Amino acid sequence: MAEAVGGFEGELTLGFDVFSRWNVPKHPTLPPPASYIRGGSEEDRMTTRGYCLCQKTSWSYVGDQTWTCYCHCDDCRRNCAAPVVAWFGVPKKSFEWTGDTPRTYESSKGVFRHFCGTCGSPIGFEADHYPGGMHLYAASLERPEDFKPTFHVNKQSKLPWLQMTDDLDAFEGTLLHSPNDPDGYQ
Numbered sequence: 364m365a366e367a368v369g370g371f372e373g374e375l376t377l378g379f380d381v382f383s384r385w386n387v388p389k390h391p392t393l394p395p396p397a398s399y400i401r402g403g404s405e406e407d408r409m410t411t412r413g414y415c416l417c418q419k420t421s422w423s424y425v426g427d428q429t430w431t432c433y434c435h436c437d438d439c440r441r442n443c444a445a446p447v448v449a450w451f452g453v454p455k456k457s458f459e460w461t462g463d464t465p466r467t468y469e470s471s472k473g474v475f476r477h478f479c480g481t482c483g484s485p486i487g488f489e490a491d492h493y494p495g496g497m498h499l500y501a502a503s504l505e506r507p508e509d510f511k512p513t514f515h516v517n518k519q520s521k522l523p524w525l526q527m528t529d530d531l532d533a534f535e536g537t538l539l540h541s542p543n544d545p546d547g548y549q
């Protein structure tokens with residue numbers, strides 16, 4: 364059942380009712396790729412997947428995320444054309460590309476940003492200074508709503524008009540300057 368919005372109980376509801384009430388067309392989001400239909404195996408339950416806008420570039424990893432954060436740096440912001448970027452890291456040994464091989468842009472020396480060669484969606488990041496790690500954009504998760512950011516980095520670059528009300532720790536500088544430095548992704 365749809366959840367009532369405070370103060371408008373019985374009048375305004377969240378969910379698909381909102382679309383029908385004002386005849387707003389639903390965003391034509393594609394369903395997840397057919398290859399994502401889950402089996403019941405233990406490995407399937409441990410596997411997390413993600414994909415780009417056109418779904419040609421996709422990835423999966425088995426196990427846990429190493430860290431999760433928001434980055435406010437100008438490079439991430441411009442790469443995604445978004446005011447802030449949510450990221451997480453996984454050990455590269457538990458990660459694989461499962462669709463088309465992404466294209467890669469070296470945004471600064473030793474820093475590699477992966478993106479879909481068809482639709483252009485930013486999708487991942489590797490850097491020589493984070494050996495053994497793959498960084499993934501949380502918005503590319505199959506279920507981005509399940510993501511739980513735990514801290515901010517590069518807070519000195521946060522846009523002044525971006526309103527964020529969480530009480531997470533926020534650090535100046537990159538992940539390397541936070542206590543969450545992944546230290547080899549073991």
Ligand SMILES: [Zn+2]
Pocket residue numbers: 415416417418419420479480481482483484
């Ligand atoms: Zn794509």
Ligand SMILES: [Zn+2]
Pocket residue numbers: 434435436437438439440517
């Ligand atoms: Zn960044």
